[in-house]
Amino acid sequence: MSHSISIPEITKKLEYYCSYQERCHNEVIDKLKTFYLTSEERDTIIVHLIQENFLNEERFACSFARGKHNIKKWGKVRIVNELKFRNISKYNIDKALKEITPEGYLNTFYELAEKQWEFIKETNPQKKKKKFCDYLLRKGWESHLVFEKLNEITNDNE
Known part of the structure; x- marks a missing residue:
């Protein structure tokens, strides 16, 4: 050829x-x-x-996880799914998730959730709750975190 x-x-x-x-x-x-x-x-x-170390899947996975979490505010569910989609090994996915500290992870979530709740200009309470949950779940945040935060926000606002 x-x-x-x-x-x-x-x-x-x-x-x-x-x-x-x-x-x-x-x-x-x-x-x-x-x-x-x-x-x-x-x-x-x-x-x-x-x-020659131009290609390193572990380094890619760690960089990907840090970037998507810090810049795009993605949760672990989305990060894991996107890495799996790229055929990254479970070992490298687990290493990548260690790049995100538990405190930093929760701080990002709470900050994002509160901003999003304020941002949604929906007057119907049920529709607002649905938009709030859909947004955070699409970003890959764990459902238990989303629903706990929804309960906290709606109880505070009642």
């Missing part, structure tokens, strides 16, 4: 792709598929990226 771009050039492109932002193996494999390589050539590049 002839390549319009050489294997060393593709390797350099992938090194940059991985150093620019943490990547999971799936993302790198998808990127490699755009280059019409044999499976041996793809494997050789992936092995190189792992050996």
